[in-house]
Amino acid sequence: MPRPPTMKDVARAAGVSVMTVSRAMKDGGSVSAEARARVGAAARDLGYVFDATAANLRLQRTGFIAVTVPTLNNANFADMVGALSRALGAEGLQVLLGATGYDVAQEERLVGQLLRRRPEAVVLTGGSHTAHCRDMLAKAAIPVIETWDLPDEPLGHVVGFSNAATMEMMVQHLTSRGLHRIAFVGGDTNQDTRGADRKRGFLAAMARRGLAADRLIGMGAPPISMRQGADAMARLLVEMPDTQAVICVSDLSAFGALSACARAGVRVPDDMAVAGFGAYEIASVCVPTLTTIDPFPSAIGAAAARLILARDTMDQPFQRIEVTPRLVIGGSTPAR
Amino acid sequence: MPRPPTMKDVARAAGVSVMTVSRAMKDGGSVSAEARARVGAAARDLGYVFDATAANLRLQRTGFIAVTVPTLNNANFADMVGALSRALGAEGLQVLLGATGYDVAQEERLVGQLLRRRPEAVVLTGGSHTAHCRDMLAKAAIPVIETWDLPDEPLGHVVGFSNAATMEMMVQHLTSRGLHRIAFVGGDTNQDTRGADRKRGFLAAMARRGLAADRLIGMGAPPISMRQGADAMARLLVEMPDTQAVICVSDLSAFGALSACARAGVRVPDDMAVAGFGAYEIASVCVPTLTTIDPFPSAIGAAAARLILARDTMDQPFQRIEVTPRLVIGGSTPAR
DNA sequence: ACAGCTTTTGGTAACGATAACATAAAGATT
DNA sequence: AATCTTTATGTTATCGTTACCAAAAGCTGT
Numbered sequence: 001m002p003r004p005p006t007m008k009d010v011a012r013a014a015g016v017s018v019m020t021v022s023r024a025m026k027d028g029g030s031v032s033a034e035a036r037a038r039v040g041a042a043a044r045d046l047g048y049v050f051d052a053t054a055a056n057l058r059l060q061r062t063g064f065i066a067v068t069v070p071t072l073n074n075a076n077f078a079d080m081v082g083a084l085s086r087a088l089g090a091e092g093l094q095v096l097l098g099a100t101g102y103d104v105a106q107e108e109r110l111v112g113q114l115l116r117r118r119p120e121a122v123v124l125t126g127g128s129h130t131a132h133c134r135d136m137l138a139k140a141a142i143p144v145i146e147t148w149d150l151p152d153e154p155l156g157h158v159v160g161f162s163n164a165a166t167m168e169m170m171v172q173h174l175t176s177r178g179l180h181r182i183a184f185v186g187g188d189t190n191q192d193t194r195g196a197d198r199k200r201g202f203l204a205a206m207a208r209r210g211l212a213a214d215r216l217i218g219m220g221a222p223p224i225s226m227r228q229g230a231d232a233m234a235r236l237l238v239e240m241p242d243t244q245a246v247i248c249v250s251d252l253s254a255f256g257a258l259s260a261c262a263r264a265g266v267r268v269p270d271d272m273a274v275a276g277f278g279a280y281e282i283a284s285v286c287v288p289t290l291t292t293i294d295p296f297p298s299a300i301g302a303a304a305a306r307l308i309l310a311r312d313t314m315d316q317p318f319q320r321i322e323v324t325p326r327l328v329i330g331g332s333t334p335a336r
Numbered sequence: 337m338p339r340p341p342t343m344k345d346v347a348r349a350a351g352v353s354v355m356t357v358s359r360a361m362k363d364g365g366s367v368s369a370e371a372r373a374r375v376g377a378a379a380r381d382l383g384y385v386f387d388a389t390a391a392n393l394r395l396q397r398t399g400f401i402a403v404t405v406p407t408l409n410n411a412n413f414a415d416m417v418g419a420l421s422r423a424l425g426a427e428g429l430q431v432l433l434g435a436t437g438y439d440v441a442q443e444e445r446l447v448g449q450l451l452r453r454r455p456e457a458v459v460l461t462g463g464s465h466t467a468h469c470r471d472m473l474a475k476a477a478i479p480v481i482e483t484w485d486l487p488d489e490p491l492g493h494v495v496g497f498s499n500a501a502t503m504e505m506m507v508q509h510l511t512s513r514g515l516h517r518i519a520f521v522g523g524d525t526n527q528d529t530r531g532a533d534r535k536r537g538f539l540a541a542m543a544r545r546g547l548a549a550d551r552l553i554g555m556g557a558p559p560i561s562m563r564q565g566a567d568a569m570a571r572l573l574v575e576m577p578d579t580q581a582v583i584c585v586s587d588l589s590a591f592g593a594l595s596a597c598a599r600a601g602v603r604v605p606d607d608m609a610v611a612g613f614g615a616y617e618i619a620s621v622c623v624p625t626l627t628t629i630d631p632f633p634s635a636i637g638a639a640a641a642r643l644i645l646a647r648d649t650m651d652q653p654f655q656r657i658e659v660t661p662r663l664v665i666g667g668s669t670p671a672r
Numbered sequence: 673a674c675a676g677c678t679t680t681t682g683g684t685a686a687c688g689a690t691a692a693c694a695t696a697a698a699g700a701t702t
Numbered sequence: 703a704a705t706c707t708t709t710a711t712g713t714t715a716t717c718g719t720t721a722c723c724a725a726a727a728g729c730t731g732t
Binding site (some may be wrong): 342343345354355358359386387388389390391392393394395 | 717718719720730
């Protein structure tokens with residue numbers, strides 16, 4: 001089986017030099033219309049496909065942007081990657097995607113693998129990484145963008161928000177409705193650092209108001225699923241039946257909690273208020289609709305893309321772009 | 337700013353030749369333990385990162401597997417890509433992912449872009465492509481795997497199922513419960529070819545039983561969302577109030593339909609049965625749980641990975657692997 | 673000590689594209 | 703007509719890695 005044709009083959013077929021072929025493949029090159037046509041025809045006849053690998057080696061530019069997310073199976077991250085990918089694709093850049101499984105060790109391995117492909121920038125989810133991972137990224141001398149978080153010691157640019165602060169918003173909302181016995185459903189590991197930040201924010205917000213924050217339901221390792229949200233609510237209804245409101249680490253678990261209430265005949269929001277995070281589509285469709293926080297995932301992706309595309313401004317001090325999440329009040333918490 | 341160190345730099349620092357460095361980077365190479373250690377130390381000191389681009393050019397192997405999905409933001413496709421990515425990653429292969437937006441023209445562009453990266457195999461969602469796209473893939477002389485479908489004229493291997501047949505299962509289930517006035521909620525374009533196949537399968541299953549299949553609600557272009565499922569059900573309740581059951585093109589729209597019923601005070605399944613497709617997590621958590629079809633997305637991904645990894649068997653005639661979807665009976669359709 | 677192994681090491685030439693320079697042909701200017 | 707531009711084309715070297723071959727070094731047994 002013969003190897004795929006190269007520019008050399010096209011050049012021979014078109015009766016020109018390789019350089020002319022190379023120029024004809026681009027838009028700007030100064031090539032006569034006639035030569036360009038011959039090259040085009042030869043390329044079509046031979047089924048020539050441009051070899052990006054060779055060009056990348058020569059140009060020392062790959063057009064890859066490495067992106068890591070905890071999991072692909074999450075509408076928030078998918079939205080971010082979608083926005084990022086669309087914006088970058090329009091400029092000829094390719095997203096090289098990897099999932100860390102909410103595990104910094106896995107992230108370290110992944111980043112190591114991705115850097116071998118010589119990406120032109122790295123977009124990470126979260127601001128928590130192993131020392132070796134930070135080290136590799138620092139040495140790579142390419143733009144690094146951390147997202148979904150506001151790390152104290154960022155590696156480079158940041159596009160994110162304070163997860164803790166969103167819980168202040170949510171606790172404020174609930175207490176303004178006269179609810180004080182508030183539970184939090186989340187993971188019981190710190191693997192999902194954003195989830196852990198939200199839990200910390202919840203504890204701080206409760207403490208600030210002198211409220212007891214002893215209703216913590218930990219459901220294991222991330223991602224915390226709908227099923228786990230339902231199980232958590234079932235436990236809560238038995239173990240702490242006087243709970244007035246539940247904040248869940250995400251809309252998925254909040255929906256599970258909602259379903260558990262429906263099964264148990266607990267009225268939402270009258271007997272129990274439920275709040276989530278993420279503004280997933282389900283929040284606006286379920287009955288009642290979910291009170292949640294919209295972190296604007298595609299805005300995060302778009303902002304990251306803008307930073308990458310404005311490469312020339314990358315020499316400037318690292319940017320810290322805050323995307324302000326919005327409280328979305330639904331029917332799962334009481335009206336004023 | 338200096339360029340990142342190369343093997344040459346490492347070789348100089350370690351006092352050996354580039355070839356020795358190259359060998360030391362791999363496992364099997366015959367290198368003395370002492371040289372290997374010196375190379376390792378030098379690489380660490382210099383912050384050397386292997387350049388996969390150069391190696392790929394030389395080896396004529398990129399380790400890329402191109403994968404296209406209609407959208408990232410879909411748990412079924414995310415599951416498939418996740419399974420594929422995990423299985424391939426263990427063998428050092430990298431998924432190069434692209435989203436077509438349910439658009440064959442976009443798919444064509446995407447495949448063109450991906451092929452320039454010289455992937456070693458291509459995994460496509462669906463079996464419907466533009467002529468030029470089919471042509472490019474045929475000429476690429478690499479394994480092509482079409483998934484989620486059983487095309488009549490496959491481009492290569494196939495890992496899928498008959499979308500139409502799943503609707504026969506579903507109609508059979510509903511009619512066995514004595515329901516005959518059945519509606520179908522889906523898109524009104526053929527962009528989502530799998531959705532369109534399911535609609536066709538629905539029509540055929542109804543015709544086979546001599547039932548009228550005139551309750552078709554078309555909700556525009558894919559993806560059909562929860563919101564659109566809710567709108568469709570709202571319309572249906574007004575326009576065809578005697579409808580007994582609704583089959584939705586996916587669990588997302590089915591859940592929307594369920595919510596619309598809840599809002600309208602329509603009891604499910606007593607007044608209206610609802611069925612979906614996809615066995616998304618929501619189907620097993622919502623109240624009532626959804627009757628749906630599980631297409632086993634991660635089994636599809638795993639099977640595709642197996643085909644790719646068994647490269648040597650790729651010369652054999654194209655394989656056609658059927659993954660049999662399973663009817664999952666939930667509370668949204670009446671018990672027997 | 674020496675032939676006959678195996679193991680380790682190094683030099684050279686690719687892989688397929690393009691930047692940089694050099695040259696030739698055509699067109700514009702005096 | 704002679705010179706200066708501009709445009710079109712070709713030649714050479716290179717990006718960082720590895721296959722291939724050849725040579726050197728380390729072993730073994732006589």
